[in-house]
Amino acid sequence: MDPAAGLTDVRAASPTTGDDLVTLDGVAKTYTTATGTTQALSPTSLAIRRGEFLSVVGPSGCGKSTLLTMISGLVPPTAGEVRIDGELVDRPYRHCGIAFQTSVLLEWRSVLDNVLLQFEMRGIDPAPHRDKAVALLDSLGLEGSSRLYPRELSGGMKQRVSIARALIHDPSLLLMDEPFSAVDALTRDQLSMDLQQVCMDRGRDLTVLFITHHIEEAVFLGDRVLVMTPRPGRIAEVIDIDLPRPRRLEDAGREKQAAYAAHIRETFSRVGVYRRNQHEGGQA
Ligand SMILES: Nc1ncnc2c1ncn2[C@@H]1O[C@H](COP(=O)(O)OP(=O)(O)OP(=O)(O)O)[C@@H](O)[C@H]1O
Numbered sequence: 001m002d003p004a005a006g007l008t009d010v011r012a013a014s015p016t017t018g019d020d021l022v023t024l025d026g027v028a029k030t031y032t033t034a035t036g037t038t039q040a041l042s043p044t045s046l047a048i049r050r051g052e053f054l055s056v057v058g059p060s061g062c063g064k065s066t067l068l069t070m071i072s073g074l075v076p077p078t079a080g081e082v083r084i085d086g087e088l089v090d091r092p093y094r095h096c097g098i099a100f101q102t103s104v105l106l107e108w109r110s111v112l113d114n115v116l117l118q119f120e121m122r123g124i125d126p127a128p129h130r131d132k133a134v135a136l137l138d139s140l141g142l143e144g145s146s147r148l149y150p151r152e153l154s155g156g157m158k159q160r161v162s163i164a165r166a167l168i169h170d171p172s173l174l175l176m177d178e179p180f181s182a183v184d185a186l187t188r189d190q191l192s193m194d195l196q197q198v199c200m201d202r203g204r205d206l207t208v209l210f211i212t213h214h215i216e217e218a219v220f221l222g223d224r225v226l227v228m229t230p231r232p233g234r235i236a237e238v239i240d241i242d243l244p245r246p247r248r249l250e251d252a253g254r255e256k257q258a259a260y261a262a263h264i265r266e267t268f269s270r271v272g273v274y275r276r277n278q279h280e281g282g283q284a
Pocket residue numbers: 031032033038039040058059060061062063064065066067231
């Protein structure tokens with residue numbers, strides 16, 4: 001069976017609303033190295049709405065991080081174009097914050113100075129922003145931690161610092177690449193709830209692209225979930241998550257959230273992400 005059969009038309013799944021922050025038009029990436037070429041991402045068109053939380057799930061190597069780095073302007077596409085607020089992205093985009101799987105903190109700087117680094121990197125005097133940074137750290141559950149050093153923090157605390165650093169300059173776009181995958185399950189739950197709170201507080205002023213391997217997390221946080229096929233990745237489906245906010249983790253196993261997660265797994269199965277188990281018998 002052609003794993004691409006029955007894929008949702010990307011434009012139909014992601015109609016432009018006239019209030020899109022990010023638009024991708026035929027964006028594709030092929031890496032060329034000394035050992036050959038790798039087509040990481042098939043031509044992809046997508047609109048990310050202003051103020052939305054867009055979760056992205058897909059198998060390892062399907063081009064999720066590549067997609068994120070092209071939106072940030074850190075890596076150029078080999079075809080197509082990315083626009084943010086109508087402006088062509090042809091250099092690193094300044095009004096975004098990025099959080100990665102690891103916190104990437106500077107060990108010799110305090111928590112507060114790691115957050116303020118965001119200003120220094122932009123050539124802005126950080127001094128007037130100290131109080132705001134402390135307040136942001138407090139709101140992310142790091143009360144009284146601003147003078148500590150990274151070696152004195154737990155993994156979850158380090159991720160909170162990296163989120164504070166990504167948000168301190170009030171970016172319109174927050175790009176997150178598996179930010180919670182290195183922490184334990186309970187910390188991950190708490191971080192998800194705290195991120196939901198941050199997004200609800202900022203409303204339309206913050207648009208989030210959130211990459212994860214965790215299907216339930218994608219559903220819990222997302223206004224929509226973008227489901228990708230194996231490499232070279234393309235969009236299999238974009239699903240509207242029609243659940244009121246604030247969402248509760250206690251409801252993750254309940255009917256509606258569970259049904260969305262099951263639907264995503266069905267899609268993964270349809271596009272060939274899962275290997276068939278020989279004991280599955282007659283199932284298609
Ligand atoms: N700088 C690079 N040079 C060459 N190939 C690359 C580079 N970055 C990524 N690739 C290749 O492109 C493909 C997509 O990589 P990418 O990191 O975007 O996948 P991903 O979906 O983020 O995977 P994961 O879920 O494991 O993080 C992979 O085959 C990878 O080996």
